[in-house]
Amino acid sequence: MSIAIGQEAIEVQLKEYNAGKADIITGITGPIKIGTINDDGIIKIPLDNSYKDKLIASIDSDNAGSSDWKTSLPTVQRSYGNCATGEVNIEGGEQIMIALGTVGMFSIANMEERKVYGKIMFASNQEFAEAFLAFGKFKVKKGYQLDWLYFEKEATVEGSCSLESYTSNMEEKYNYVTEYSLDFKPGWNLVKYEILEVFTDSDGNQYTSHDRSTVIDDIPKDVQICYIK
Numbered sequence: 540m541s542i543a544i545g546q547e548a549i550e551v552q553l554k555e556y557n558a559g560k561a562d563i564i565t566g567i568t569g570p571i572k573i574g575t576i577n578d579d580g581i582i583k584i585p586l587d588n589s590y591k592d593k594l595i596a597s598i599d600s601d602n603a604g605s606s607d608w609k610t611s612l613p614t615v616q617r618s619y620g621n622c623a624t625g626e627v628n629i630e631g632g633e634q635i636m637i638a639l640g641t642v643g644m645f646s647i648a649n650m651e652e653r654k655v656y657g658k659i660m661f662a663s664n665q666e667f668a669e670a671f672l673a674f675g676k677f678k679v680k681k682g683y684q685l686d687w688l689y690f691e692k693e694a695t696v697e698g699s700c701s702l703e704s705y706t707s708n709m710e711e712k713y714n715y716v717t718e719y720s721l722d723f724k725p726g727w728n729l730v731k732y733e734i735l736e737v738f739t740d741s742d743g744n745q746y747t748s749h750d751r752s753t754v755i756d757d758i759p760k761d762v763q764i765c766y767i768k
Contacts, residue, residue, distance in 0.1 A: 549574070549584040549687075551764050556580035556647075558656040564646045565639060567594065568601040568610055572650055573639065582659075582764075584639075586727045591637050591689050612637060615694045619719060622700030627719060631694030634723070639687040643732065644672065647766075657768040661685040661758075667734075668765035677707060677744035683733040685762065690728065696721040696752075706740040713738040718751040731755050 556576065563574035563584055571593050574584030595612075602609045616632030639645075640660075648655040660668040667682030696719040704715045721730070736749035 547586055549582070549586065551582045553580040553582060553659065553764050553766055555766060558647070561647050561656060562650045563659075564648050564650065565590070565641050566597065567612075567641075568597050570646070570648070570650065571597065573645075576647055584645075586639075586687065590639065594637060615696060615723075619696045619721075622698075623702045625698065625700035627696060627698035627700055629694075629696050631692060631723070634690055634692055634694040636694075636723070637689040639689070639727070642674075643684045643686045657766055660765045660767070661762055662765045663759075663761065664763055665765045668763075669767060672767055677746065679734060679737050679745040679747050681734050681737055683731055683759075685758065686730050686732070687727045688723065688730050690723045690725055692725055694721075694723040696723075704746070706738075706742075706746065707744055708740065708742060711740050713746060713748050715747065716749045718749075720751070720753045722754050728754050729756070729758065731759070 553576065559578055561576050562572045563576060563582060564570040564572050571590060573590045574582060576582045598610050598612070612635045614632060615634045615636060616629055618636065619627060620629055620632065644658045644660050646655055647657050647659060658672065660671070662668040662671070662684040663682035667680045667684070670678045670680040671684060699716060699718040701714055701716045703712055705712055731753050733751045734747050735751055738746045738748040740746070
């Protein structure tokens with residue numbers, strides 16, 4: 540596996556990939572091609588305005604055909620401003636933010652044949668990626684994932700909040716703590732989401748009890764491109 544991520548593009552090699560040339564896709568209202576993968580497993584994703592423009596156009600088109608339900612992009616305030624206990628300071632809360640991944644994941648697919656080969660995630664390890672993909676099955680693992688968020692202007696989110704939560708059997712409680720250290724700049728920002736602590740209930744189900752989101756300048760040296768077929 541080799542990784543080259545700069546300000547203008549993501550270029551990585553997925554050595555275990557053998558499904559042939561395909562597209563890297565993401566999106567909200569529908570699949571949007573953002574990059575390619577070749578026969579050697581080399582993935583290229585440009586970090587420019589093309590995905591932002593395509594996504595906004597797809598949302599506008601989708602909304603034009605619907606009178607009852609309108610899709611909108613999340614703002615900073617809506618994404619990070621719901622704090623039960625604690626203090627989170629937000630500047631530029633009205634800013635709209637665009638995530639490159641779909642919940643931190645990207646699909647590998649043949650758009651013409653409408654065939655999906657699998658998903659990839661930039662994460663600490665395969666176990667974390669597979670547990671994250673199994674959201675709702677209570678198989679949380681410690682680790683991290685990476686995604687890229689686009690901003691037109693600066694925005695910041697700093698602080699932490701906590702929430703008393705119940706387990707799925709409604710018999711046990713745990714405290715869920717979230718930390719933010721997000722200093723967003725215009726353009727694409729590399730964001731690291733970490734699960735630091737996990738609570739396990741009497742049934743063996745696992746829940747995130749402490750997580751953290753930060754903007755980082757460089758990709759971690761131990762990151763893996765996790766492929767889930």
